Amino acid sequence: TQLLEQSxxxxxxxxxxxxxxxxxxxxxxxSLQWYRQEPGEGPVLLVTVVTGGEVKKLKRLTFQFGDARKxxxxxxxxxxxxDTGLYLCAGVExxxxxxxxxxxxxxxxxx
Amino acid sequence: DxxxxxxxxxxxxxxxxEVTLRCKPISGHDYLFWYRQTMxxxxxxxxxxxxxxxxxxxxxxxxxxxxxxxxxxxSTLKIQPSEPRDSAVYFCASSxxxxxxxxxxxxxxxxxxxxx
Numbered sequence: 001t002q003l004l005e006q007s008x009x010x011x012x013x014x015x016x017x018x019x020x021x022x023x024x025x026x027x028x029x030x031s032l033q034w035y036r037q038e039p040g041e042g043p044v045l046l047v048t049v050v051t052g053g054e055v056k057k058l059k060r061l062t063f064q065f066g067d068a069r070k071x072x073x074x075x076x077x078x079x080x081x082x083d084t085g086l087y088l089c090a091g092v093e094x095x096x097x098x099x100x101x102x103x104x105x106x107x108x109x110x111x
Numbered sequence: 112d113x114x115x116x117x118x119x120x121x122x123x124x125x126x127x128x129e130v131t132l133r134c135k136p137i138s139g140h141d142y143l144f145w146y147r148q149t150m151x152x153x154x155x156x157x158x159x160x161x162x163x164x165x166x167x168x169x170x171x172x173x174x175x176x177x178x179x180x181x182x183x184x185x186s187t188l189k190i191q192p193s194e195p196r197d198s199a200v201y202f203c204a205s206s207x208x209x210x211x212x213x214x215x216x217x218x219x220x221x222x223x224x225x226x227x
Contacts, residue, residue, distance in 0.1 A: 042202050042218025088154065096209070098167065099216070103153035
């Protein structure tokens with residue numbers, strides 16, 4: 001059983017559309033991170049959220065940490081082909097423990 | 112800064128052969144992590160080092176896997192003997208500190224390993 005469940009697994013949309021991807025768990029996390037990974041490269045950190053209910057924005061990307069710190073969402077407004085990639089969430093259950101990754105959402109944005 | 116450097120980028124070998132993957136972390140980073148990524152299991156932590164000392168190797172799948180960090184600028188992950196189920200992309204990452212909240216992990220480009 002995966003500790004962090006991401007959905008959907010795959011998402012294919014047209015340029016200009018909005019989308020939301022989800023990261024859910026039955027466990028509480030002290031912090032949660034979102035990464036983007038492009039083909040042939042390693043994951044790159046986008047954001048870290050640490051407070052329940054926290055919302056962070058990065059240009060067209062909006063990240064939210066659930067109030068109970070068990071889930072998170074990533075919303076992209078007006079998606080562009082450059083947003084294409086694998087989006088991974090990763091969490092830390094308690095300080096000093098290892099980062100746990102979800103399997104990711106593969107996003108494809110076509111022009 | 113060149114970032115985390117991994118070599119080789121691709122490795123194809125036959126079952127039973129020894130495989131050595133190499134990593135050069137970002138200069139000044141005290142922590143080095145080895146991960147494995149597969150479609151089935153996603154990204155999994157294998158082992159991590161602090162100041163060249165292995166801290167947690169609980170993710171190493173079995174005795175066929177070993178990792179060393181002889182100095183601050185070099186680490187190896189060895190598989191001996193290799194098996195087809197070891198086929199995956201292996202990532203090395205480094206960070207200044209161990210706090211997942213404040214210390215960003217920087218990933219290398221990965222080594223794609225195929226064991227025939």
